[in-house]
Amino acid sequence: MHTEALVQSILVPLFLILLTTVEDTLLQSVSQVGGVCKFSSESSLRRCRTPDGKICSGRGKCDCGVCICEATDPGKFYGPRCDCHDWVCSTYDGTTCNDRGYCDCGMCECDEGWFGDACQFQEECNLPSKKSKALCKNPEGVVCSNRGTCHCGSCMCNNKDNRGLVTGRFCECDDSECLDEDTGEVCGGHGQCYCGNCYCASGWHGDKCEFQCDISPWESKRRCKARDGKICSNRGTCVCGECNCHDLDPSGEWGDIHGDTCECDERTCHQTYDRYTDGYCTGHGQCNCGTCDCKEGWAGKKCEHPLSCSLSLESSMKKCQGTSNWPCFGRGQCQCGQCACYPPGDSRVTGKNCECDDRQCENISGDICGGYGYCSCGRCICEDGWFGKLCQFPRSCDLSKVQSKKLCETSDGVMCSGKGSCHCGQCICRPQDWWVSGEYCECDDRECDKHDGLICTGNGLCNCGNCECWDGWMGNACEIWVGAEY
Template structure:
């Protein structure tokens, strides 16, 4: 009987909907119109649209935005970190994944039948600290099933490392205020919304917002900031003084370009011999060069001086020092690891993140590892002999989607050797793209750190998104 009543009500609503408007005039009373648009919690069109004669007109109907009879459907929760909908293993129906046969999970991330050995499965579930599912979930076929006993789904991430409770809006209790998607504790807002919890709405269109934020070179906020309602919030390094080091209406000014070596503790712009204007040095009389580093009293011309400092590189002093009158001063001074006439030798390149030189299996010669017998690799990390069978080795090199070294390398003794011709490919399974690491002065991580899976890991004494800031001892 209840099912019959539900069906009858549905048919009645459908019939009334079709006759609610005749000739463009609404035949429903205001009360009846709002009743049709009201959600069970009493909100009109879920607070995301306007009620027009019993029909909700949602704020946006573009893909990924709110839709449905009462603007209560959205597909953000169906998307994954790789940008796929339901991992391409199903389809999204009003924010819920309908998975293909053989798959399950919120985003169809789990396989019902597993062919992975238990040991391999657990290895794939370990986070960077070697903890299985961050101790906040269970491992199933190389994927983590996070513990969410409260049914709110706030423990997320590939290794259950994320706490999405940080995305909850204190006012309405919704994730990202109901106007965005939470990825690992950070809100990514829908078009027209902004704020840490997507709590503020723009009064201009997304197109107009983008137009206002576009820099003269055609990039959004010059790729140095985020666009919020037509205004750029620059990714500043040191926002002290009247403005920060990165400023301008479209973040087009980068004062870091005026430093020979960027030091947040000094105002040594333009080598102390000029004025920095929107990232460009205007030199005092008697000085020349991109950073006013060349004294005109020098017997060499600016071009000759730069040529002597470049050596075989396209960068002055290999990007690791300051050129003055044809002579390179390597920085930071006192660090014997950076040396050579043109600072061409950087022995820091022989170290891994923990500071070990050539993996303990060789020695460093001008930034290159000379490996001991029986070892090879950029950091002498691969043994030439192997006590694993071919099958055992390949098993350790397979990713969770059964790809060998992500399809970007070869497997040797259970370790992936990424293709050397693709210098940007790295990671335990060749899954990382080092081109995503920040640059400064044309160098990835400014040459002062290692690119670790898209993020710069800076050496001691350096910090910043691109390891461009010297915070070590004064020099």
């Protein structure tokens, strides 16, 4: 049965594409005699016009009553009036209809035993109600984000308008944010919406993919390429040949990242990144496109070293580094071979080289070692019966192996996303892959922003690709200090 379904999922779309091609060819041959169109211009356009008045849905050209559809990313339009595309059949993991069916003009035709817009629901369910409900809870513990119902461990999102605008594994996404205010189309009909954000087709840009470039994508990238070959120096977004630099200033004013290709990053001139004080070059120099030009009597990458110090710059930095690659472990300021840890007065950051950071023992909720241990120089010492980086795993287990495995499986049936092992219904992600995290090891913490080479600048926790900052810090990389003055 599975083989038959697989063959069907391959042959049927091929047959539809072939049929469409044959239909277009036949219509083209009938409409033309001797290479001359026999339709009047008005009649030709009428045949290409959609019910809402658009010619070829605005995605192609009309040639003697036949639509010639444009081939664009992220998908190709097809159909008699270029009104078909398969974007909506693509799921968040990159599959089409979750590999349980085939796509027909933007609609999933599911294999036997599956249903749903993306063939995500199984008709027969063997999961107990309690376990099914547990799989449907979002990180805050709310079933389907109160925007859907739970079916066999998967959320069926409420979409009363039949437009499918409530999406996501836990119905956490609101794709109405992708609707173009003028046309009402998702991403203006020129892109795909993922969790409220538009990903535009080639040649289109804007929050709702409403603007079109007058240059080719190749030329656009060429203009945005920095000297190191990176597009906008990896610090901005290329839009029609111009770089929109990422500005981390919460006030929205001109930021520290600038230049034609965002090549200037003046955050590197801060000893501790703090927009609200004169922290450039430690107050002893001027920042020039990310490089400190020090005043007389000062030296160092950030003009932090007084030449009056009895130690050389190299000796001072070496004394401050200890066993780290960064002076003061990236948690303090090196002053003539001695570390001043920050934030000032925070007893959790201690040590000769600020090497002890007891904030590392806290989870997102602020609990220390999960309440089952104590913190020693940034590491949890767990009580008997508990283990894990934050003492979050109990050694004893009341679940059977089958029950435990069910709780560790993702919605597509993969245990711990293939990146960890299962213990008592909880995933233990591979320790050698430090960047893998999440309830099902589905997160890549390498996606968290860095500053000075440190993830979340060492001032927060990486939570599934996003920095969760500790008190007193903010910014994409927790690099902005907004607490008390030093």
